Amino acid sequence: MRARKLAWSVVMATSLAAPAAFAASAAAQPAAPVKAPACDPTRTEPEYRGKVPSPEQVLGIELGERQVTAAESDRYLETVAARSERVVSGTLARSAQGRPLKYAIVGEPGLLSKAGLAKVRSDAARLRDPRTPDALARRIAERGVPILWVSGNVHGDEPSGTDAALQVLRDLGDRTDCAAANVLENALVIVLPTQNPDGREANTRQNAYGFDMNRDWFARTQPETDGKLAMLNQYPPQLYIDAHEMGGDSYFFPPNADPIYHETPEEAVGWINDLYGAAMAAEFTRQGIDFFNRDVYDLFYQGYGDTVPTTAFHAAGMTFEKGGDSPYPDRFREQYLTQWVTLSQAAANRQRILTQWRKMAVDAYRQGRAGKLEPNRIYNPPNQVDRPVPDRAVRHYFLRADDRSKRAEVRTIVRRLQRMGVRVELLSRPLTVPDYKAYGRAEARTTLPAGTYWIPMAQVQKHWVQAMLNEDSYTPFPYFYDVTAWSLPLLGNVSGGSSGAELRPRASSVPALREESAAVARHGGKPKIGVLQLSDTSSAARQSAGWLRHRLDREWRLPFSLLKPADVAAGKLAGVEVLLVPNGPAATAYGQLGAAGQAALREWTRDGGRYVGWQGGTELAARLGLTTAQLSEPTSDVPGTLFRVNVDRESPLAGGVGATAWQFYSYDLVMRQPDPAKVAVRYPAADSPDWFVSGFERGAAELGGTAAVVDEPVGEGRTVLFGGEPNFRAFTDGTAKLLANAILGPDPRPGAAALAAPAPSGAAAAKAAALPQAESPIRVSVKAADAARTAALMRSVGARWAERRGGDAVHYVIDNPRGLPADRHPFAGRLAAEIRRSGITPIAVTLP
Incomplete structure (x- = not known):
């Protein structure tokens, strides 16, 4: 499972849709009708030509009998690549401990030559370029193939997606029946069986440095993530499958829960919900397999293996979660089923996908030129938008480079943008901006100096520019699986801002910046x-x-x-x-x-x-x-947010920092x-001009002046x-x-x-x-009038808690001594629904 910090936060009168029960039968999940291909992908009997050895011949087991090791996964992948002319393989990165991240590219043999792969990349680049003539784009959509990614095991202790991906690789590499042929003839498939080989070997969620790599996508601090994104930029996906496991024995696939980030393209949401989600729902219903959707897993924080492919590449980023309490053969079989059904649907809708992918690129450019931000939307009524995106045009972002002490941080942000295909320019002359809005400040007429970085929104990566350079994430309504603030300039404490004016800057394109070693100022030598x-x-x-x-x-x-x-x-x-x-x-x-x-x-x-x-x-x-x-314990509800703080300029901590910084805060003392x-370093007074919060908060004024x-x-x-x-x-x-x-x-x-x-x-x-001690606590905040009923409910599920009161609210901190994530906890996953069913309107329910 994602195991990201999961928060249901319901602010007083906000209404949330009742979540689908984790044990709901498949029959209770209606699916939109999906046009079945002439050759049914799941009821066609597989026919193998025998060129590729079976897993048993190579590994001594059939896939699904037990989880394969990282080395066994690599060995079977390389075997398939060596024996099938439909497969080429490579290594896209090495893990922190030096293990390879092996991938396989699968398609018709003509596509896999050097020239063939170059043409696939060229076609993708032309479709994403708004300057490409429409007639040429139509021809590419008619004749080209979508790029479909299948990945597994980003969490090392969630293994079954790897084995299923290897089975997909074997089938595409060796099968001759019509179901396999339909995929091969209409797609290029990239299989990345394990994204976290170190974690797989250690049976740990995180990698060797303790990183949950399903949170690392935009920052790409880890070599495993960085190499993966480098290849994604070479082979931009129209589909990205990210296979996980969770607690229980059910299966989750999209549609996702609200909230969905406002810059998520609507066509991509349509693919996720109506093309792939509906096809899987129909197949799981037909086979009587338990599943749920529209609950738990959102599409908001821009650091996941579903949100980043969707926002940055306009793909259908898909999180699949299979209950880890099921026997391993069942986990393997259902993971394979979702992967195969989804690939088959993409292949059956090849031209539609490429046409709409092109449309998303053109629409993004046009929105950026008009300065139009996408609005917040609700996808699961009766949820309601709690916070709309401001009605303000944003045509430009700027990063100031006139503070020499911030040079490395500014260049790090520019490099991250460039490596995701963002066009960045450098002002060659000073530019007067009539409505410049510095981060966390009011609009003011400002002259930006030459040498300032300019990032225009009129480009295909408009959605990603907004996601990375935003002043605020504008959380649509208070449900959070993870953090609510991630703006790169704020994280780096870099000066910058935005403008909605129609400007014509004198500027030149910034060549690709090289990675720089992070220098740190030293007073004397290195201390021990x-x-x-x-x-x-x-x-x-x-x-x-x-x-x-x-x-x-x-x-x-x-x-x-x-x-x-x-x-x-x-x-x-x-x-x-x-x-x-x-x-x-x-x-x-x-x-x-x-x-x-x-x-x-x-x-x-x-x-x-x-x-x-x-x-x-x-x-x-x-x-x-x-x-x-x-x-003292906080009485506010802040699930992961950035606050501007004031830095004492006389302090030795202030060197190279400046008068202010941005502190990440999440239920800290x-x-x-x-x-x-x-x-x-101090939080400003809550009523001062310096007080500014990026992300969600309720009651955070208690931090003012602390x-x-x-x-x-x-x-x-x-x-x-x-x-x-x-x-x-x-x-x-x-x-x-x-x-x-x-x-x-x-x-x-x-x-x-x-x-x-x-x-x-x-x-x-x-x-x-005297502070309460709790590992990975569950937090419940309710009105004082609801405290007795809430306590009785929590007592009924076996919760133990510390309690504190503040104003009209009662806050419960529930111990979670084993540090279990929400979906593996005996009651945490259903707690928010139980509270709502009891007639209690919570202020916040925050799960680990």
């Missing part, structure tokens, strides 16, 4: 760094530490020692100058430190050590008495520091504590620079009163010790 991972079993700890290891290893190239709490107790802090303590369960780590480890950390800091912590690491510092900052001299980062002397040492994650998924580059300065920068000037000695019995430590 320790990374204290608070838990081996906590998903939050593994991910936060993994994101940090990636940043240290691959970008900053700073060596470090990885420590556990027991190592601290054993005296292994000796020689460490900077200790980095990422997120994780603070109470567990505090207990594992024991008296010896707790004393060692206090003594190490007091004697000159630099303790840099965030989230759970901040809570641990407070428990140890290493700060006077007081922590609220941090209050009574001594203003110890606050390095600390985002505190910097406090402790004896001869120092603690730098972040309330939120400064290195979220390794793509919050703006706050990562604050972190780099905390590691490598100088100490602050004297001014703040130092803790002469850590005070584990002080007020801050006492408040931290």
